[in-house]
Amino acid sequence: MAKTVKAIVIAGNGTNCEREVAHACHLVGADADIVHIAELLAGRVNLNDYHFLNLAGGFLDGDDLGSAKAGANRLLYAKVIGHTESLAGQLQKFIAAGKLVMGVCNGFQLLVKMGLLPAIGGDIRQTCTLTNNEQGRFENRWSWLKIDPESPCIYTRGLNGLYLPVRHGEGKFVTDSPKTLQQLEDLHLTVMKYADRGLHPTLEFPDNPNGSQASIAGICDQTGRLFGLMPHPEAYTHRTHHPRWTRETLPEEGMGLLLYQNAVNFIQKELL
Amino acid sequence: MAWRIVVGLKRGVKDARGERIQRELKEHLQIDLLSVRTLDIYTIDADLSGAEAEQVAAGPFSDPVIQEYAINQPLASSFDMLIEVGFRPGVTDNPGRTAREAIQYMTGRLFAEGEAVYTSTQYLFTGLTDKVIAEKIARDFLANGLIQHWTILSADELDPRVGVPVSVPKVVSDTVPTVRSLSLELTDQELLDISRQGMLALNLEEMHKIKRHIADPQVVAERQGVGLGAELTDVELEALAQTWSEHCKHKIFSAKIEYEDECGNKQVIDSLFKTYIVGATDKVRENLGKNDYCLSVFKDNAGVIEFNADWSIVFKVETHNSPSALDPYGGALTGIVGVNRDGMGTGMGARLIFNTDVFCFASPFFDKKLPPRLLHPRRIFEGVVEGVEHGGNKSGIPTINGSLVFDERFAGKPLVYCGTAALMPRMLHGKPCHEKKVLVGDHIVMTGGRIGKDGIHGATFSSEELNEGSPVTAVQIGDPITQRKMFDFLIIARDRGLYNSITDNGAGGLSSSVGEMAEDTGGLELHLDRAPLKYPGLQPWEILISEAQERMTLAVPEENLETFIALATEMDVEATDLGIFTDSGYFHCLYEGKTVSYLSMDFVHEGVPQLVIPAKWEPKELSEPDFAQPENITSELKQLLSRLNICSKESVVRRYDHEVQAGTVIKPLIGVANDGPSDAAVYRPLLDSFAGVVVSHGICPSYSDIDTYHMVACAIDEGLRNYVAVGGDIDHVAGLDNFCWCDPVESEKTPDGKYKAAQLVRANQALYDYCIAYGVPLISGKDSMKNDYQIGGTKISIPPTVLFSVIGKITDARKAVSMDVKQAGDLVYLLGSSADELGGSEYYAQQGELGAQVPQVDAEQALLRYRTLNQAQRQSLIASCHDLSDGGLGVALAESAFSGGLGLQVELSYVDVVQAFREDKLLFSESQSRLLVTIHPEHKEPFEKLFAGQSCSCIGQVIAQPDLIINGLHGQNLVHVALDDLKQAWQAPLREM
Structure with a gap:
């Protein structure tokens, strides 16, 4: 019997998309558990029993101190009852084992603010951020996304472009220096860029919905296994999710599933 | 000594918040400044070392990439004027709560009591030196004096060593909890004074009833037995005032109405609610017989109907008008998170699936002088929109359907309708999930937020008009995250079977929630001193009636209590055992072991005397306007598309997450450019099923100026036709009525009360007639009856206004239909005939007229049409379907065309009319029950066959040329205009809001 890919979706303290993320994992053949963070902190569930960690969208702690700031603080400091290893320690071990982490929207903000992305050269320090949209308000709209085919990102293998919804108020990607941005580009870590219909990256609103530097919508680390993106792939898993499904001929499966499928394929090949 | 950490953006980083304020100050207050920058301040009143303060500032409080910080010194430099805005003591401070948790995680120490x-x-202005203007900016724009305070300093007043002086808005109280006794042996005037001064909203008859009850010798004896004197306690009086409030008891809808119609026929209506609302539903359910899909109506926090074999749908719509008038942001935020608790508090609890919202405002461009205490409609608009945005988005609930309705009179009181739908299993632990019952001996457990002075007298306040004395404490600010955490916990507790009953704490607080739950057992024993407080100094009566948010009350059996509280604690949710449900027959509250309230349950719940309200219907003398057909109909159409009630609301819709939970199949924005106006929403609540929930609404207050009977009939029809337009099943649908009225009780303040009461009667009669005719049961609803403003001689x-919300299902969401035209060559049909019915229409309003011929609904024909349309949809014959409402056929044609990005050519002479009338009126008539449909030519035969014998006319076709071409009754061209022009006219008015 083929071994199953085990995915975990962490919920609680303001995550909102855990159900649809778990569903997307199911659709591509993974076993997916939605686990409340209280279960992890109580020591009943260990991250390292899984292959694929999903950090779902939402508003951790209301984004009250800036998006995902308080959430990042919790993950860094919270203790696990009855264990010497902290949650942050479990996470480091998980990453070191070559497993996969995908953060969507608030989950991307969380990875960036914990310094796990982009972590160039393994330097876990916050060098980028996601801040208030240029327009100064929350926006829900669909975006075209150009994929960098040379990126090490394992999730976007074989992909050229995607069409997904964005739903955020703090999605503007900014680096701490031009040098960081240059490194990101040189290493092809800027996996995904907001683009026009012809898939040309753009800084123009509304195709670039938040004014991100270099049109960046998602980045990965150098291993390609840690990936964060503002658009919501879990929100386009069936054609009826598409805003124009009543007027266009579309494949039954939504484009968002391609990212999850790649993750599962990678795990089956490399980790099982 | 408190720490003060200031966080600001590094140089060169765009301050979007500051720029927005600069722009808005210029637009709204005509104050043109050189620059506005903003800083965030955290004042930490806790035991923290310098190193820890540094760690906190550098860690969770600031973003190293874009921000810098200063500790106990200013960060502000190069500015002319500084305004710092903070909360008043006791006001909910969500970032403050999160900041505290972050510090606790970091230091590993919990805050001490009071920390x-x-x-x-902080706002830093350049180009501003006048303190009077700074004061105006603070008062009229940046802050709301009810909940916030501000400090204004010019650059030379800021001490560069310490910055703005530290002020800690801690609630400091030396109040000793006491229970006062009140003698009611007073004159009538004195009794009324007690009611008015105490914000109790009890009338003289009610005060007398309480006075007689308390003087009853048997009551006196019973009270002595528990250590109470012969006088009423303040706890008891407040509990009665809450329970008997209009807000909680719906006294107007329960009143005896002495109604006289226009012919002088007299009739006594014993409760509008029972006669018309429950009456209609009973009749509809009887007619449905074994197909009745209602599961729980009127008896719970929300209504419940069947969805499929395994799941039920829960739906409720609330209003939060009065709080939104005082603090638009907090009022609206509390409105949405409040109605979410209704869904969660129905049956054994339900998972929330979507929100709806409808707002009624005066124009944001209102430019007349406002009476005192009213906020500018633009400020209300922005505050309410933002409040619902935060409430919905942060809770992870998509907002999928709504409206904005404008009328100048809503300056007196905005209407903020917030709806929520939820999903629950049909059966839970072998019992129907929509039922619940408290058992004697169950513990009263409160979960979620703590109790403060917020929202005290909210229920009684909203039972009165807005006046000078409207209380500050009526304002609350919701906390979506605390609530979200509680809901996550409650669903797990429900599925583990840890409690017997659940309800929310809304109006009236514990007094209402515990009081209502205790009706199951016939008594309660509530220990007020056990309730967790936000800060000390609350009186026992305040604890009982506080409407502090994010709280649910549960009945937890003794054997599960420990497990329940342990699970809550683990999930970081506060849960407190406050007492037990008894069968004593008494509403028994204690404070530190001493009885502070001992009222019989019967008196509390059944004691309120029935109001008697006179009502007399006198139709107004109205006539049709006399104006010539305008030369340029294209220009009339463009103006209509730019009217606030018709124009695009995209700027608001995009601020609401309408796709979270991945269920939204027909989204609010639709069409070739994702920006057309959907008629209704289709939502797939189960990700592995294609069964859909369909939700829509109807609202048409402008028709009330002619006749509220037809206003309601049209609202029902509008709700249903929006619903069927997208494919909602007309034979599995429920309605929900929300009445917002002006005071209909005749008095010195309301001399025209009889007319307003008659309007209310007629509205209810229409509700009864049309719900039965359409076979639509009402499953829940709410009324808000005091939507007036009165200060001095000004009354608004x-x-x-009745909002008629509609919810139902579509068996296969893949059969849903959107309103945008699809393909050149498709045929255009108009379903339903048109009549000269422009009374109260947008077209007449555009001419400055009201008119007299208000649209009337023929339910029998409409129902047949809707059923037939459903058949056509199931057979996939329909390419697009759009309802005709404000602006009639002309507006519907324009919207369908530009949403689809394809032109239309239409002949007015082909339109089916009841009687010939003028072509401008034909184009803009608001006759009801009409739908604009396009179909592929190959479906012509089966489509026409289905509609044989009904009003169904092919009036034109979809064309590739991006123009709207309408030819008049004599074949002459009436309108020929580019779609881009129409769309521009439609999008412009609110684009920048």
Whole structure:
């Protein structure tokens, strides 16, 4: 019997998309558990029993101190009852084992603010951020996304472009220096860029919905296994999710599933 | 000594918040400044070392990439004027709460009692030196004096060593909890004074009833037995005032109405609610017989109907008008998170699936002088929109359907309708999930937030008009995250079977929630001193009636209590055992072991005397306007598309997450450019099923100026036709009525009360007639009856408004239909005939007229049409379907065309009319029950066959040329205009909001 890919979706303290993320994992053949963070902190569930960690969208702690700031603080400091290893320690071990982490929207903000992305050269320090949209308000709209085919990102293998919804108020990607941005580009870590219909990256609103530097919508680390993106792939898993499904001929499966499928394929090949 | 950490953006980083304020100050207050920058302040009133303060500032409080910080010194430099805005003591400070938790995680130490973090915002202005103007900016724009305070300093007043002096908005109280006794042996005037001064909203008859009850010798004896004197306690009086309030008891809808119609026929109506609303539903359910899909109506926090074999749908719509008038942001935020608790508090609890919202405002461009205490409609608009945005988005609930309705009279009181739908299993632990019952001996457990002075007298306040004395404490600010955490916990507790019953704490607080639950057992024993408080100094009566948010009350059996509280604690949710449900027959409250309330349950719940309200219907003398057909109909159409009630609301819709939970199949924005106006929403609540929930609404207050009977009939029809337009099953649908009225009780303040009461009667009669005719049961609803503003000689009453919300299902969401035209060559049909019915229409309003011929609904024909349309949809014959409402056929044609990005050519002479009338009126008539449909030519035969014998006319076709071409009754060209022009006219008015 083929071994199953085990995915975990962490919920609680303001995550909102855990159900649809778990569903997307199911659709591509993974076993997916939605686990409340209280279960992890109580020591009943260990991250390292899984292959694929999903950090779902939402508003951790209301984004009250800036998006995902308080959430990042919790993950860094919270203790696990009855264990010497902290949650942050479990996470480091998980990453070191070559497993996969995908953060969507608030989950991307969380990875960036914990310094796990982009972590160039393994330097876990916050060098980028996601801040208030240029327009100064929350926006829900669909975006075209150009994929960098040379990126090490394992999730976007074989992909050229995607069409997904964005739903955020703090999605503007900014680096701490031009040098960081240059490194990101040189290493092809800027996996995904907001683009026009012809898939040309753009800084123009509304195709670039938040004014991100270099049109960046998602980045990965150098291993390609840690990936964060503002658009919501879990929100386009069936054609009826598409805003124009009543007027266009579309494949039954939504484009968002391609990212999850790649993750599962990678795990089956490399980790099982 | 408190720490003060200031966080600001590094140089060169765009301050979007500051720029927005600069732009808005220029637009709204005509104050043109050189620059506005903003800083975030955390005032930490807690035991923290210098190193820890540094760690906190550098860690969770600031973003190293874009921000810098300063500790106990200013960050502000190169500015002319500084305004710092913080919360008043006791006001909910969500970032402060999160900041406190972050510090606790970091230091590993919990805050001591009384320690806290307070947040404030600093605004730095250049180009502003006049303190009077600074005061105006603070008062009229940046802050709301009811909940916030501000400090204004010019650059030379800021001490560069310490910055703005530290102020800690801690609630300091030396109040000793006491229970006062009140003698009611007073004159009538004195009794009324007690009611008015105490914000109790009890009338003289009610005060007398309480006075007689308390003087009853048997009551006196019973009270002595528990250590109470012969006088009423303040706890008891407040509990009665809450329970008997209009807000909680719906006294107007329960009143005896002495109604006289236009012919002088007299009739006594014993409760509008029982006669018309429950009456209609009973009749509809009887007619449905074994197909009745209602599961729980009127008896719970929300209504419940069947969805499929395994799941039920829960739906409720609330209003939060009065709080939104005082603090638009907090009022609206509390409105949405409040109605979410209704869904969660129905049956054994339900998972929330979507929100709806409808707002009625005066124009944001209102440019007349406002009476005192009213906020500018633009400020209300922005505050309410933002409040619902935060409430919905942060809770992870998509907002999928709504409206904005404008009328100048809503300046007196905005209407903020917030709806929520939820999903529950049909059966839970072998019992129907929509039922619940408290058992004697169950513990009264409160979960979620703590109790403060917020929202005290909210229920009684909203039972009165807005006046000078409207209380500050009526304002609350919701906390979506605390609530979200509680809901996550409650669903797990429900599925583990840890409790017997659940309800929310809304109006009236514990007094209402515990009081209502205790009706199951016939008594309660509530220990008020056990309730967790936000800060000390609350009186026992305040604990009982506080409407502090994010709280649910549960009945937890003794054997599960420990497990329940342990699970809550683990999930970081506060849960407190406050007492037990008894069968004593008494509403028994104690404070530190001493009885402070001992009222019989019967008296509390059944004691309120029935109001008697006179009502007399006198139709107004109205006539049709006399104006010539305008030369340029294209220009009339463009103007209509730019009217606030018709124009695009995209700027608001995009601020609401309408796709979270991945269920939204027909989204609010639709069409070739994702920006057309959907008629209704289709939502797939189960990700592995294609069964859909369909939700829509109807609202047409402008027709009330002619006749509220037809206003309601049209609202029902509008709701249903929006519903069927997208494919909602007309044979599995429920309605929900929300009445917002002006005071209909005749008095010195309301001399026209008889007319307003008659309007209310007629509205209810229409509700009864049309719900039965359509076979639509009402499953829940709410009324808000005092939507007036009165200060001095100025009185503003809102137009009587009924929101008719519709919920139902579509068996296969893949059969849903959108309103945008699809393909050149498709045929255009108009379903339903048109009549000269422009009374109260947008077209007449555009001419400055009201008119007399208000649209009337023929339910029998409409129902047949809707059923037939459903058949056509199931057979996939329909390419697009759009309802005709404000602006009639002309507006519907324009919207369908530009949403689809394809032109239309239409002949007015082909339109089916009841009687010939003028072509401008034909184009803009608001006759009801009409739908604009396009179909592929190959479906012509089966489509026409289905509609044989009904009003169904092919009036034109979809064309590739991007123009709207309408030819008049004599074949002459009436309208020929580019779609881009129409769309521009439609999108412009609110684009920048």
